[in-house]
Amino acid sequence: MREKVPFKFENMWLKVEGFSDLIKNWWGKEEVDGFASFVIARKLKVVKEEVKKWNREVFGDTRLKKFNLLGSINNLDAKEESIGLSSEESDRRRREREERGRVLQLEEISWRQKSRALRLREGDRNTRFFHRTPNFCRKFNFMASVVIDGIRCETIDNLKMSIHGFFR
Numbered sequence: 001m002r003e004k005v006p007f008k009f010e011n012m013w014l015k016v017e018g019f020s021d022l023i024k025n026w027w028g029k030e031e032v033d034g035f036a037s038f039v040i041a042r043k044l045k046v047v048k049e050e051v052k053k054w055n056r057e058v059f060g061d062t063r064l065k066k067f068n069l070l071g072s073i074n075n076l077d078a079k080e081e082s083i084g085l086s087s088e089e090s091d092r093r094r095r096e097r098e099e100r101g102r103v104l105q106l107e108e109i110s111w112r113q114k115s116r117a118l119r120l121r122e123g124d125r126n127t128r129f130f131h132r133t134p135n136f137c138r139k140f141n142f143m144a145s146v147v148i149d150g151i152r153c154e155t156i157d158n159l160k161m162s163i164h165g166f167f168r
Contacts, residue, residue, distance in 0.1 A: 007052065009051070010055075010109075010113065011110070011112075011113045012062070012107075012109040012113075013051070013055070013059065015106060015109065016059065016106075022050075023051075026046060026047045026050040026051075027047055029046065029050075030042065030043055030046045062103050062107045062110065063107070065099075066100065066104065066107065069096050069099055069100040070100065072096055073097060073100065076089055076092070076093040076096075077093075111134070114133075115133035115134055145159075146163065148162045148163070148165075148166050149166075
């Protein structure tokens with residue numbers, strides 16, 4: 001069973017119009033008394049939960065949006081070739097192409113953040129590099145099994161107990 005995935009702030013959220021205002025509202029929503037460090041920690045926790053909820057319910061999955069928009073655009077293109085488009089459908093196709101461009105830009109920002117290539121500037125289109133780097137890092141951060149005192153441990157529980165016992 002997989003461990004709980006830690007929260008990671010996505011830089012692409014900053015490109016969404018009105019996101020900064022949402023953060024300000026969520027930050028001011030919670031009234032907390034106590035030491036400054038406690039207040040900050042509590043407010044960060046509230047903002048984190050609100051961002052997770054917003055991401056799930058409002059922002060959504062960029063890959064799914066991209067494929068849905070591509071399917072809709074392809075359908076309109078096919079319709080244009082066969083019987084033509086009305087002005088409303090032409091406008092809809094134009095809006096969906098613009099939206100797909102925005103979604104692709106957000107996806108590129110996300111891949112750049114995952115690649116940890118901080119020296120590259122926004123706007124670079126080296127997507128092969130951005131896709132390979134996180135996968136390469138993930139490959140080396142994975143441990144399928146450990147051999148401790150000649151015994152191979154493969155399940156998570158066995159790994160935890162063996163490593164804890166070894167270092168104790």
